[in-house]
Amino acid sequence: VTTGGTEANQLAVLLARERHGPTLSVLHGANAHHSVPRAAWLLGLPPATELPTPTGILDPAPLAEALATTPGPTLVTATAGTTDAGLIDPIHRIADLCDRYGADLHIDAAYGGLLALSARHRDKLAGLGRAHSVTIDLHKLGWQPVAAGLLAVPDTTLLTPLAHQADYLNATDDTEAGLPDLLGRSLRTTRRPDALKIATTLRALGRDGLTALIDRTIDTAHHLARLLDAHPGFELHAPPTISTVLFRPTHADDDHLATLRRTLLHEGRAVLGRTHADGRLWLKATLLNPHTTAEDLDSLISLLEGTHR
Structure with missing residues (x-):
């Protein structure tokens, strides 16, 4: 971890x-x-x-x-x-x-x-x-x-270089007696029990529950991509591979695009990323909330329409 x-x-x-x-x-x-x-x-x-x-x-x-x-x-x-x-x-x-x-x-x-x-x-x-x-x-x-x-x-033998022995943490006889030795699994000594929340999620949702959230999130990203592709005011870079959608207003130059993104961020109205592809700047919507609805996506597009004008 x-x-x-x-x-x-x-x-x-x-x-x-x-x-x-x-x-x-x-x-x-x-x-x-x-x-x-x-x-x-x-x-x-x-x-x-x-x-x-x-x-x-x-x-x-x-x-x-x-x-x-x-x-x-x-x-x-x-x-x-x-x-x-x-x-x-x-x-x-x-x-x-x-x-x-x-x-x-x-x-x-x-x-x-x-x-x-x-x-x-x-x-x-x-x-x-x-x-x-x-x-x-x-x-x-x-x-x-x-x-x-x-x-x-x-293969856990690939982790062998991380092995370290400190008597107050993993005395040899304690390890041989079956006490867990975590010193060889991280460069950190003091660390939070982050594995607990992961284990709790896996126990609560299971593989099927997590899979349903993943599939739903990717479906939502594809829905957003289709909306943007069909809209004359926006240009879609490509259908998403996972859940990242790159797009830009059709007639905006890069400077206007950067200003638009900062305006939405400063006003607390939308958090969109930015990236360069094919020599141009693009807005980046990375969908990671499985509870995002079609209405949320419509609201985002309406917001962008109103801000871009």
Whole structure:
């Protein structure tokens, strides 16, 4: 259990460094979360190599070129649910390249990881189980208060580098007698019982309950996308992959768009994100409330119509 996706990504890079040493190279797409190159810097590794992602996802072709020319051990980081648009890298094809070139694979699925629960959407994560480590953040589609991050590994032996012995916390004879030893599961010593709220939610809702919330939230995002696409006053960037909808008023320039967003925020009327795609600025609606209604979406569009005029 971690404080969030940032700490989980840092732990993943740390574990890879401990497996391979301080010459480890980190490759990631420009679509990756900023915590990935930051982790390489924090851990004293060579500067991470950023690969261009003009389509919003990591293209296997430039990744193959980079792997072929990168000497020594390498960690590739793919993303399942980008911050900007909620896009998912082609995991199986990236994993194939990692196998071919002997690279480790970490997948940052902080946003999209819980799609694995949904029979309707888990195919978007095909290949997730091939990673050496996976970041998940239940603060997003798990609806947990922070902190609720997870780092998952396929084999607990991969966590061995975190092992540490302090007699006052995990005396050898206590551990051998069956007392839990949590010191090797985190870099933190004093920490909150964040696993409790996660366990409570899982016990209360179960897999089916969480899946229903995930499916409903994604359906709502697609409904918003259809409304915007059909409206002559708005331009939809693309149908959502998860629950992030990028759009912009049809005749607005980037400066007007930025001002519109700040006005709505300052007036407390709507909280919309912003991102650049295809050389232009877009408004970003990331739907994460499963109780959002069609009436709420209609109200948002009406608000934007009135503010944009």
